[in-house]
Amino acid sequence: MSDAPLFGKVALIGIGLIGSSIARGLKAVPLAGAVALADRSDEVVARARALDLADVVTTDLAAAVADADLVVVCVPVGACGAVAEAIAPHLKRGAIVSDVGSVKGSVVAQMTPFMPGHVHFVPAHPVAGTEHSGPDAGFAELFHERWCIITPPPGAAPEAVARLTRFWQALGSKTEVMAPDHHDLVLAITSHVPHLIAYNIVGTASDLEQVTESEVIKFSAGGFRDFTRIAASDPTMWRDVFLHNKDAVLEVLGRFTEDLIALQRNIRWGQGDQLFDLFTRTRAIRRSIIDQHQDTADPDFGRARK
Amino acid sequence: MSDAPLFGKVALIGIGLIGSSIARGLKAVPLAGAVALADRSDEVVARARALDLADVVTTDLAAAVADADLVVVCVPVGACGAVAEAIAPHLKRGAIVSDVGSVKGSVVAQMTPFMPGHVHFVPAHPVAGTEHSGPDAGFAELFHERWCIITPPPGAAPEAVARLTRFWQALGSKTEVMAPDHHDLVLAITSHVPHLIAYNIVGTASDLEQVTESEVIKFSAGGFRDFTRIAASDPTMWRDVFLHNKDAVLEVLGRFTEDLIALQRNIRWGQGDQLFDLFTRTRAIRRSIIDQHQDTADPDFGRARK
Numbered sequence: 016m017s018d019a020p021l022f023g024k025v026a027l028i029g030i031g032l033i034g035s036s037i038a039r040g041l042k043a044v045p046l047a048g049a050v051a052l053a054d055r056s057d058e059v060v061a062r063a064r065a066l067d068l069a070d071v072v073t074t075d076l077a078a079a080v081a082d083a084d085l086v087v088v089c090v091p092v093g094a095c096g097a098v099a100e101a102i103a104p105h106l107k108r109g110a111i112v113s114d115v116g117s118v119k120g121s122v123v124a125q126m127t128p129f130m131p132g133h134v135h136f137v138p139a140h141p142v143a144g145t146e147h148s149g150p151d152a153g154f155a156e157l158f159h160e161r162w163c164i165i166t167p168p169p170g171a172a173p174e175a176v177a178r179l180t181r182f183w184q185a186l187g188s189k190t191e192v193m194a195p196d197h198h199d200l201v202l203a204i205t206s207h208v209p210h211l212i213a214y215n216i217v218g219t220a221s222d223l224e225q226v227t228e229s230e231v232i233k234f235s236a237g238g239f240r241d242f243t244r245i246a247a248s249d250p251t252m253w254r255d256v257f258l259h260n261k262d263a264v265l266e267v268l269g270r271f272t273e274d275l276i277a278l279q280r281n282i283r284w285g286q287g288d289q290l291f292d293l294f295t296r297t298r299a300i301r302r303s304i305i306d307q308h309q310d311t312a313d314p315d316f317g318r319a320r321k
Numbered sequence: 322m323s324d325a326p327l328f329g330k331v332a333l334i335g336i337g338l339i340g341s342s343i344a345r346g347l348k349a350v351p352l353a354g355a356v357a358l359a360d361r362s363d364e365v366v367a368r369a370r371a372l373d374l375a376d377v378v379t380t381d382l383a384a385a386v387a388d389a390d391l392v393v394v395c396v397p398v399g400a401c402g403a404v405a406e407a408i409a410p411h412l413k414r415g416a417i418v419s420d421v422g423s424v425k426g427s428v429v430a431q432m433t434p435f436m437p438g439h440v441h442f443v444p445a446h447p448v449a450g451t452e453h454s455g456p457d458a459g460f461a462e463l464f465h466e467r468w469c470i471i472t473p474p475p476g477a478a479p480e481a482v483a484r485l486t487r488f489w490q491a492l493g494s495k496t497e498v499m500a501p502d503h504h505d506l507v508l509a510i511t512s513h514v515p516h517l518i519a520y521n522i523v524g525t526a527s528d529l530e531q532v533t534e535s536e537v538i539k540f541s542a543g544g545f546r547d548f549t550r551i552a553a554s555d556p557t558m559w560r561d562v563f564l565h566n567k568d569a570v571l572e573v574l575g576r577f578t579e580d581l582i583a584l585q586r587n588i589r590w591g592q593g594d595q596l597f598d599l600f601t602r603t604r605a606i607r608r609s610i611i612d613q614h615q616d617t618a619d620p621d622f623g624r625a626r627k
Binding site for chain 2: 117142143144145146147152154161162164191197200201202204205206207208209210211212213214215216217218219220221222223225226228230231232233234235236237238239240241242243244245246247248250251253254255257258261264265267268270271272274275276278279282283285287290291293294295296297298300301302303304307309310311313314315316317318319
């Protein structure tokens, strides 16, 4: 095996939680000869420079992607098209262009029209994140043992897909290849609808006129606080996810609501056996998630005990 | 201040997560001259003996409560009436009888008819728990910095309420007094409906024919796994909560569904501003919960990073 890094230069566009975590990962693992970070916000760029996240940090997207062998777009899904348009004329011949968006069908539709024929466009989605956002929130271990789903378009060069796969595996991820539409449905149930429900119940709680917000906060350890974690996620990113994965989210949401109405009816009519059966069935899924190292078995997620 | 313990003898009926956590707390803090633990299951009693949780561990509820100055009933809400009936004839004159049920109106209604006039019946609810159950799951620190809500009936002796308050504070809790009906509404939003929603989405996910259970598990780090924690909670306890707090749960659930349908409509019609406004508002509640030490500020609840 050669000691040469996998890519000569890597450019990351967007320095939020994901972009800054990749940048930190690239400091820990020698995958890139050079790393350029770009963001349109002066404030974010200044902060990323202060954190010393890369060799070059700039607001100039064109300069960042020039000569880059891999470009990873790490912006909210709704901004992918505009970024693709901005960087397209400056892309190196033969470069791999990828992204990290939580929705794949829309990203493919937005970016493909701008991609020059001489680059390899291979979208991807690392299924990892926290409730924190911005360049300070990232960390190199974010992707460890998490899955990265790669959604190459039909006819993508196998060598480009293989190099992107090696990139994510070197950052600690496990990888899987999937069609964009199937990705969007899988993520609707495993991520998008859970976020929507979490946002919604926190909203419902703060609107209840018979219960004060102070009471909601005080007694949140009964379960509510678990929902507030994901309801603290980045509003721009999540607005875009729902607008851009509309069909799959509406489909899964329809099923969720239907099932919830059935449970509501069980409660109204005192049908305890049906409740008990569901509550028993759901335990098994938790065990599988722990067995596959996608969560911790410690009580309360291992929250520190006083 | 006297060095004498607060109570001569404390009896705990039911040795699950809560009963065994109180028992462990009583080993750490000298609140009781003696502790008796009782459970109707031979298996649970054998396990509690092996764990050395108390001076006496028995299946004989009458023997456990005999001479006890404080009796705390720690069984699922649906079993409170039967336990009250079983222990009533054996209660010591002047004893305080309490419970830990997550529903208070129903517990008051079930237990009050059996309580002799010579005892002080003061229901309470420590708002603390984990997804694990049984005598092995308990730990003394479970109640630290958590709230215990005390719901004395009209005319309760202030001295009895004060002693129960000191008991919970010594176990590490903060305490608050509330009317049973208000408690049940507050817990419906902070605990019961969140659990129902979590159980429901885990059920919906496992029923989706287009997405395999293996995919749901693999990609659960996108948000879904947070729901599976509380959907792994004890099925019997939670069945009873929903059957016994029916009115408040149906009221809050109705509002939740109404709000969710409005969000669904926002998504269908591409109303991003409304989504963004809600997603921004919900962040503030998370911050308050952390400020009040009801959760950790660490990303991912402080889940261990690989």
